Each structure stands twice: as C-alpha cells, then as structure tokens.
Amino acid sequence: MSGGVQTSSLRPSCLVRRVEAVVNTASGSTGPTSPEELSVILESFGLEHRIHSPEGDLETCIAQALGRKPDLLVILAGDGTARAAAAMAGPDGPLLAALPGGTMNMLPRALYGQRTWQDALIDALRQGAVHEVSGGEIDGHPFYCAAMLGAPALLGRAREAVRHGQMRQALKRAKVAVGAAFLGRLRYALEGGMPRKVEALSIICPLISRVLDEQEPALEIAALNPKNAADLIALGLHAALGDWRADRNVRTDLARRVRVWAKGAIPAILDGETVHVGSVAEVRFIPLAFRALVPVDEPVCAPGDLRVTVPTPRTVPESTLPV
Structure with a gap:
C-alpha cells in the first residue's frame, strides 16, 4: 500500500455490523448473480446487510444507502460509481469498500490490488484495517488516483467506444484526439509559481504515486509533451500508471494547488472517467477524502494500526454460492 493510504484511529468499540451495498449488475x-453472491459473503460473516441493484440512478441509490447510516458501504460497480460513492461518503461517512466491478477499476485496484471483488471483500472483512485516503479535486470533481488534462484525455472517448465494441467509432474518436493534440496548449501555474x-x-x-508518501502530502504534477501521434496515444493509454520520471520529455513537480487554463474547454479524465471542465480549472489537494476498509496482508498490525472487528465468518458451503 502506498503512502497515500494512511492508517487512521478507530475506536475499539466501533464494529462493522450494518452494511449497505449498491451493485450495478x-x-x-x-x-x-452478483447481488446474491455478495449477500452470501456478507451473511457468512453474520453481518446485517441490505443490497440494492437499481436499474436507474445509482447516485440516488447511494445517497439513500448513506442515509441509513451503515458502518460499511460496499460498492460493486464501475469507475464513475466508485468515484461518486467515495465523494458522497467523504471523510465523515461510513467506511467504504469500492470493489472491482467495472472495466478499468482504477480506485479498486489501487486499494485491493489484483484481487477479485469476492476476495477483496472477504479479505477486508476477515482481516481489515481502516485507512485514510487522500485525493484531488478539479472544479468540484474529485479524483483519488490520477487525472489527465489535455488532448490525451480525448482518447478516453475512444476507449469507451472500444469497450462497447464500436471499433469504427473508436478509430474516429482517436483521430479527433490526435488531430487536436497540437492545436492548443495548456497553461498551468503551481501555487506561487510562474505560468508554463x-x-x-x-x-x-498519493494513492498510486511512486514517489509520494504520507510524510509529503501533495499531488504529483507531471507536465507531458508528446512529440507525435505515437507519443500521444502512449500517454493516453498509460497516463495513470506510467513512470513519468523515466521520460526525458516529462517534467514533474509536487504541489497542493495548481491553476490550469486554455483557450477552450479542457479535455479531462479523472480516475478513468471523462468529465467536463471549463477553460479555467483549479486543482487542489484533499488531505482526507474518505476512509476505506482494506485488507491487511501482514499477520500482525503495524504500529498504530487497528483492525476492524467483524464476527468470525461461518463456513459457507460451495453449493450455496451462485453458479
């Protein structure tokens, strides 16, 4: 776990008993069958739970679930829903388990690694800890892994088309992104710095940064200058996971606030989802965005770490799991 996930204090009397879950099937x-399988897992821990599988507005369903004041909110859905749930829960809400239920699963992968959603939930309930997750915000839009601003973000629309099997549309959108790459540059200024x-x-x-830790609360800012279409596509596909410090065309800084502006609307992808940003955007660091329930791989708590106490799971016969 990277430094962006910090262990918080949890009162020993605070037990996970009541769970609200929202599933996008x-x-x-x-x-x-995901709601049924989720119910079986929660039942095996003896947890009082309610599972919602709305066909309509997921955010309304999340708001209603939060209104019931659960100890734990479980989200099994895509990137956009996970990001919305984290924002709605906030630092004062219940613990959040944002499970990998989408395609990219940026936030869930940052919290649970390559676990399946079933293993992530079971491991977190069996031996979990509360961690405070920091993040960022762009004009009211929160993000917890990474944001891409500029022409490479236009490739996000191409990726969505590929996801839905619309290959011709994907190619068309990719050409638009490449064509727009060098038509207008961004300008940005770190707090107290000169425009660039x-x-x-x-x-x-910090959740996914390779250089930040909890002693250095800030955002890592990577200035990208693709030289050609191939560079642009590489940046668009690997923006959130690449090691920018190894690229001679990239400049990195640390900052808590950044101002970004352009001649027109700024293309933006936050945690894998396209969002609408105006021609001027303010980016700020959020020291405590929400509290996540995550598995602890080590058999003994680290100093200051405090496990979440849940009932010992009952044995669940394999025959009871949905096929």
Whole structure:
C-alpha cells in the first residue's frame, strides 16, 4: 500500500455490523448473480446487510444507502460509481469498500490490488484495517488516483467506444484526439509559481504515486509533451500508471494547488472517467477524502494500526454460492 493510504484511529468499540451495498449488475465485472453472491459473503460473516441493484440512478441509490447510516458501504460497480460513492461518503461517512466491478477499476485496484471483488471483500472483512485516503479535486470533481488534462484525455472517448465494441467509432474518436493534440496548449501555474506551457498534464494522487508518501502530502504534477501521434496515444493509454520520471520529455513537480487554463474547454479524465471542465480549472489537494476498509496482508498490525472487528465468518458451503 502506498503512502497515500494512511492508517487512521478507530475506536475499539466501533464494529462493522450494518452494511449497505449498491451493485450495478450491468457493469464490466459483474452479472445478474452478483447481488446474491455478495449477500452470501456478507451473511457468512453474520453481518446485517441490505443490497440494492437499481436499474436507474445509482447516485440516488447511494445517497439513500448513506442515509441509513451503515458502518460499511460496499460498492460493486464501475469507475464513475466508485468515484461518486467515495465523494458522497467523504471523510465523515461510513467506511467504504469500492470493489472491482467495472472495466478499468482504477480506485479498486489501487486499494485491493489484483484481487477479485469476492476476495477483496472477504479479505477486508476477515482481516481489515481502516485507512485514510487522500485525493484531488478539479472544479468540484474529485479524483483519488490520477487525472489527465489535455488532448490525451480525448482518447478516453475512444476507449469507451472500444469497450462497447464500436471499433469504427473508436478509430474516429482517436483521430479527433490526435488531430487536436497540437492545436492548443495548456497553461498551468503551481501555487506561487510562474505560468508554463505544456501539451498535457497528469496529476497523480498519493494513492498510486511512486514517489509520494504520507510524510509529503501533495499531488504529483507531471507536465507531458508528446512529440507525435505515437507519443500521444502512449500517454493516453498509460497516463495513470506510467513512470513519468523515466521520460526525458516529462517534467514533474509536487504541489497542493495548481491553476490550469486554455483557450477552450479542457479535455479531462479523472480516475478513468471523462468529465467536463471549463477553460479555467483549479486543482487542489484533499488531505482526507474518505476512509476505506482494506485488507491487511501482514499477520500482525503495524504500529498504530487497528483492525476492524467483524464476527468470525461461518463456513459457507460451495453449493450455496451462485453458479
């Protein structure tokens, strides 16, 4: 776990007993049996739970679930829903388990690694800890892994078309992104710094940064200057996961606030989802965005770490799990 996930204090009397869960059965890593399978897992821990599988507005369903004041909110859905749930829960809300239920699963992968959603939930309930997650915000839009601003973000629309099997549309959108790459540059200024010109900005949160730790609370700002279409596509596909410090065309800084502006609307992708940003955007660091329930791989707590206490799970016969 990177430094962006910090262990918080949890009162020993604070037990996970009541769980609200929201499942999108139409997202990338779920299916019609997911709610039943989730219920079986929660039941095996003896947890009082309610599972919602709305066909309509997921955010309204999340708001209603939060209104019931659960100890734990479980989200099994796509990237956009996970990001919305984290924002709605906030630092004062219940613990959040944002499970990998979508296609990219940026936030869930940052919290649970390559675990399946079933293993992530079971491990977190069996031996979990509360961690405070920091993040960023762009004009009211929160993000917890990374943001891409500039022409490479236009490739996000092409990726969405590929996801839905619309290959012709994907190619068309990719051409638009490449064509727009060098038509207008971004300008940005770190707090107290001079304005700079750049083709694109990648803003990386401590949760996935390779250089930030809890002693250095800030955002990692990577100024990107692709030289050609191939560079642009590489940046668009690997923006959130690349090691920018190894690229001679990239300049990195640390900052808590950044101002970004352009001649027109700024293309933006936050945690894998396209959002609408105006021609001027303010980026700020959020020291405590929400509290996540995550597995602890080590058999003994680290100093200051405090496990979440849940009932010992009962044995669940394999025959009871949905096929």
